[in-house]
Amino acid sequence: MTEWWRDAVIYQIYPRSFQDSNGDGIGDLPGITRRLDHVASLGVDAIWLSPIFTSPMKDMGYDVSDYCDIDPLFGTLADFDALVARAHDLGLKVIIDQVISHSSDKHPWFAESRQSRDNDRADWYVWADPNPDGTPPNNWPSVFGGPAWEWEPRRRQYYLHNFLIEQPDLNLWNRDVQDALLGTMRFWLDRGVDGFRLDTVNFYFHDARLRNNPPSPDHAAPDTYNYQHHVYSKNRPENIAFLKRMRKLTDDYDARMMVGEVGESGDTSIRIMAEYTAGDDRLHMCYSFEMLSHEFTARHFRHTIKGVHQGAPDAHACWSFSNHDVFRHVTRWLPHAESPEAMARQAAAMLLSFPGTICLYQGEELGQTETDLSYDELTDPPALRFWPEIKGRDGCRTPMVWDDSPHAGFSTTKPWLPVKEPQAARAVTGQQDGNDSVLSAYRATIAFRKSQMPLRVGDTAFLDLPEPILAFHRGTGDQVLTCVFNLSPNPATLTLSDKADLTGPSQAALSGRVLSLPPNGFAWLDGPVSLLA
Template structure:
């Protein structure tokens, strides 16, 4: 069975923000098809599409009301088939989101389940009786604020929603629910998709006894969710058996894969990534939010990678720096750089040197920055509720910019669902396409360098002990070992180099007389296994 995903570079597309083809200000499937040449030109292996399924769009498609159809907002099933065919013709695999921890509250399953306690789908969602005083059954909170329980007067019970009230949690303890969800996955496998990104994969099961979560004394953030250690509302050991059922399904098909999103942080996230990918009968790989954070130190990146290696030596990880849920990394890490474009090129070099599978978020290849929005421009529920302390996710979801000379930078002929502002438009594809010094050119060159290096694709990873802010590691391959070195600061650094070595690849450093000079956010790949000292 072909394991193409092991060293793949995946490009995430957020459909409503990629390309509008019908003039409604919202991106769609035909728009994606139109722009696939750009994606293929980067040299990536696959695309991942955020949800395009039928949905009332309370959470931008992560509230699904029909798991086996396309929302008219994005086009038709014929449009989806055409997009898949074009992607495959360009050599791109197609990965789609699966949002199966919860559905929309207007899904027919939930509309039936909420009617009474005796209907055929009465146990398809997580229902619980109130406490004697009418309060929710326990202290579990919603990620988006407030309790994770909503009262349903017809049943005189509460239902669980880990996210919006309009996103009730499916009851994975019910085998019939599991079977049905697996059938929906089979539907898309039969339609030719090459894999799944599993949304909130560690939320599938809850504690059957509904025990209260303990407090988290370390929480310092503005949101309430972090005040608890979520040991009963998610991260349950029972999840493993269902992951094995999903793996068995994908293994029925050739060259298919699953990547799970671990919605957690800290060491817990790294431990779950290791647990969920151990062996050959669970997920093919996982990613967490650990590298999607403001942390920009050598110790942090090393801890993430070594944590998975040690926890699951036979497991597999997927690493990314940006996605549709977090502030874009060039903006997050600005305090550590003098020039955002230099930082963007360093980030590409670092990420594409990491072991495992790599995921890039649309616009990342342009060095795109976070969009600053005012309250009146927001659409994201957490931001609308907790502004201004919580900025929400709209700033990283603004439309892709194609040509600064066109209306809305070529995304749409009409006002888009989120604004295209000048700071983002200045980074349009057309303005970078033919420039050898652009961030886009750097991404193309770095992806090509990774593809041509057996060490970067498959080599074992060993970290070198150097003081902050230098991150260095070796990617071992018998034929062509490489040593990657990164200066994670805005201050130049010089290292002493011993042994037979030379610079290789599209680096940003100088090697002369046994001294490696790394400018601000400089980086280098060195042939062989030289010694490095600060």
């Protein structure tokens, strides 16, 4: 069976914001199909589509009301089939988001479940009696604020919602629920999808006894969710058996894969990645949040990759710097950069040199920055509720910028989120012919990764160098590359132990055995070279 995903570069598309084809200000499937040539021109292997299923859009599609149909905002099943066919013609795999830890409260399953305690789907969601004083059954919080329990007067019970009130948690302890969800996955496999990105994969099971979570002493975040160790509301060992059922399903098809989103950090993240990808009967890989933070140090990147390799040696990681849930990395890490463009180029070089599977977020190839939005422009529930301390996720979700026409070529009308001048200035057309553009740098770096077996599948060994230098060897057999990055807005000089040659689209100068790295410079050197700061 082809394991195409092991060294793949995946391009994440946020459908609402990629391309509007019908003038309603919202991106759609025909729009994505129209722009697939751009994606293919980058040299990536696959696209990942954020949710496109029927939804009330309380959480922008992560609240699904029909798992086997396309929301009319995005098009039709025929539009989806056309997208898959065109992607495959271009050599692109298609991965879709599966949101099965919870559904929308408008899903027919929940509409039936909430009616009474004795209907056919009464046990399809997580219901619990109140405490004697009427309060929720335990202390579990919602990720989006407040308790994770909502009262339903018809049943005189609470239901669990780890996210919005409108996103009730499915009860995967119920085998019928598991069977129904696996059936929806088979529906899309039969339509030709090549894989699934599994949203909140560590939330599938809850503690059957509904025990209280213990407190967490390290709760520096501005929300209450991190005041607890979530040992009972998620990360449950019972998850493994269901992951095995999912893997058995995908193994019925050729060359399909699953990547699970693990929204954890540190030792917990490594432990879950190890558990969820061990052997060949669970997930193919896990999508880590470790590099989606504000930390930008050589120690952090070194510690993260080494931590996974040492703590989860059988695990396969999928790394990214940006996605639809976090500030864009060019903005997050700008204090460490000479310019946004310098940060964008270095980030591409660094990420595409890491071991494992790589995920790029739309606009990243343009050096796109976070959009600064006012309160009246927001749509994201956490931002609307906790503004201004929590800015929310809208700033990274603004439309893709294609050209210098009104609305940046995304739409012929006012888009659902605004396109502002700092973002419009980075349009695709303005970077197509520029050899020094960020877009050109991404294409060159992806092509270089593809041409180098050490970067695709090689082992990784880090060099012990002081901040701000990150350096490591990537090697397979007698093919070795030395990868060097100056994580600083200041120039740096290193001395090589042996003579070597620069290779690839390096941004550095080599004179004899002296390597000069400009601000945010980087270099690939032929051979296993040692370096002295």
